Amino acid sequence: MTIEQVPTWHQPSHPDYIAVKTYKSGSFSKYATASTRIPAGTTIAEFSTAATPATAKAYSSLQVSETEHIELNSDLLYSNHSCDPNVIFDTDSQTVTTIKDIEEGEPITFNYLSTEWDMAQAFKCECGSKKCLGEIQGAKHVPTKALAGYFLNSHIKRLLEKRDGGLQ
Numbered sequence: 535m536t537i538e539q540v541p542t543w544h545q546p547s548h549p550d551y552i553a554v555k556t557y558k559s560g561s562f563s564k565y566a567t568a569s570t571r572i573p574a575g576t577t578i579a580e581f582s583t584a585a586t587p588a589t590a591k592a593y594s595s596l597q598v599s600e601t602e603h604i605e606l607n608s609d610l611l612y613s614n615h616s617c618d619p620n621v622i623f624d625t626d627s628q629t630v631t632t633i634k635d636i637e638e639g640e641p642i643t644f645n646y647l648s649t650e651w652d653m654a655q656a657f658k659c660e661c662g663s664k665k666c667l668g669e670i671q672g673a674k675h676v677p678t679k680a681l682a683g684y685f686l687n688s689h690i691k692r693l694l695e696k697r698d699g700g701l702q
């Protein structure tokens with residue numbers, strides 16, 4: 535298992551929108567929540583500000599192109615995956631935007647399959663959504679039709695097209 539990253543940034547990094555909470559003991563127990571009610575369509579962060587190139591993909595990195603990964607170096611790291619997410623990480627504009635109204639205290643989640651092709655560390659999803667996809671390993675491991683209806687970043691669309699002709 536990849537070692538958890540010790541925060542090197544000033545916390546909280548995005549207090550206007552994000553409060554980090556802990557929900558269990560042990561590894562990977564932190565999660566980002568809304569520090570206030572956030573309406574749909576709100577850009578809550580620009581991740582280029584603090585991000586640095588990742589030397590290797592890791593549980594903490596975000597894939598931003600077919601070959602590049604970054605470390606976010608902010609509380610955005612604690613955004614968990616959901617198969618029914620409420621924000622998108624747009625790697626072209628390098629912004630995080632809400633796609634639903636999010637109530638104060640609600641987890642901030644995005645679809646890791648929208649950024650990650652073949653993850654360094656797979657996990658069994660605990661999002662609890664009715665449409666939960668189960669094991670999350672990256673878009674490479676998911677049938678194309680299961681990704682229909684999700685926001686996908688341009689590099690994931692290109693990789694799907696190379697794999698099997700794109701969304702069908």
Ligand SMILES: C[S@@+](CC[C@H](N)C(=O)[O-])C[C@H]1O[C@@H](n2cnc3c(N)ncnc32)[C@H](O)[C@@H]1O
Nearest residue numbers: 562563564593594611612614615657659660661
């Ligand atoms: C970038 S971290 C997200 C923050 C993480 N919860 C933490 O405390 O560092 C990604 C890791 O969080 C866990 N994780 C994220 N979303 C999850 C989910 N829906 N179900 C189970 N584990 C999840 C997995 O261990 C994953 O490798």
